[in-house]
Amino acid sequence: MPSHDPGTNVGPPQTPAPDGRRRLLDAASGPLHPVARDTLVAALSAGWADPARLHAEGRTARALLDRSREVIASGLGVRPVEVSLLPSGPTALERAIDGVRYAARRRGARTVASAVEHSAVLVPARARAARSDDPALLAEVPVDGLGRVDLETWERALAAPGTVVAALQSANGEVGTRQPLEDAHAAARAHGIPLVVDAMAGLGRDAVPEHWDVLVGDARSWGGPPLGVLVVREGVRWQWSGARADVEHGRTDVSPWVPVALAAAEAWQQASATTAADEARTRSLVGAVREAAAGVPDTVVVGDPDDRLPHVVTFSSLYVDGEALVGALDQQGYAVASGSACTSSTLEPSHVLAAMGVLTHGNVRVTLPLPAVSPAIEADVADFCAVLAPTVARVRSELGVGDL
């Protein structure tokens, strides 16, 4: 019987491009690597059971979960017991910091973090400082115009009494700039403070960071489904107040869903096999976007031109709102993101752009998918570069600011 209830049928949500083709330039959250997609579908039948159950289906799920963890651990160069799988990257990041702080609760509660960290770091830390009526509980270390943390201030902040945890990303997912992890880690180590490194933007696309005590990733960055990866280096003092010892080495209270873990591991194997070649391809494509954007009048390309993620680029154009640019590009078949907050319900613009002191309006962010996800990526980027200047000019003219 036909039903008028739309139910949960998912139709194509996209605006068709004039030539009917969509060009995905916003890969911060997917889509899945095609092989990982197949794995996910197959795992729905093979790995649906609760891995804690003792029956055959449960044992199968347990074996698949163990295998997934081994693949991810091996890729990161760590041991499986150091790896816990959490529902999402941001969940894992917040937990990573909580665990270091809780373990050191007799020494203090102060967090040091760069001003461009993920909001899963900054929002809870600010809230905690506000609740305790002690703004010193969080030191937000400023960054330069490229988004790189100021190491002198970082070292000074670590020296303040009561500091128990430091957080720094390997690279920023909005602007691509890499952080000086080696020096930042050495400074933290000199004060006996564990460093939590957020690698959510780069794992699978860029080299695996080496300098950390606790590492956090998100399988989305390597073409997997949303899955948080929390790695606590052996010997690092880490404890979570809500731990259940039998789940994920006591670092969460929720067992991961095995099909998701398996798809994440498959995506890792696929992506890591081609990381070097993919990196070279996307780096040169990002270079082309940077050049095209720099050629648009009154436009600034943001972030470090060289020491950066290979697949992320962002720029801002004067006198237009980012949302209008995203809309105009969407109509032509391009999916891009924006850190602007001119017309959206978010009142604050991207805290990353604001901390860098760069133009926050008129912002467009491109995150290139893995070439395996978008085989036509070269053509997509070439098309994007060609429409960029005319699109900005048209939006400016529609907004009546073409003469400025």
Added chain:
Amino acid sequence: MSASPDEPLVVDARGERCPLPVIRLARLVRGLPPGEVPVTVRVLATDPAAASDVPAWCRMRGQRFVGAEAEADHTAYVVEVTPTGPAAER
């Protein structure tokens, strides 16, 4: 509005969202007669984006950002501009 050095020009963009404060600043500067003497402009804004965007506009257009002053319910961004006139822009 006159460009007397004693009385700074004011762009009142309170209550307006980005990019309007910067558009209104740029439009005011564009309408000034060309001159070599810097003119002080105060941009009054409540939009948090102005804190980044007004200094960024100065940097991108070769003008001088003097500073920000917190007022009761808004912020005043002080800019020193050297008007070049519409023809000489770009």
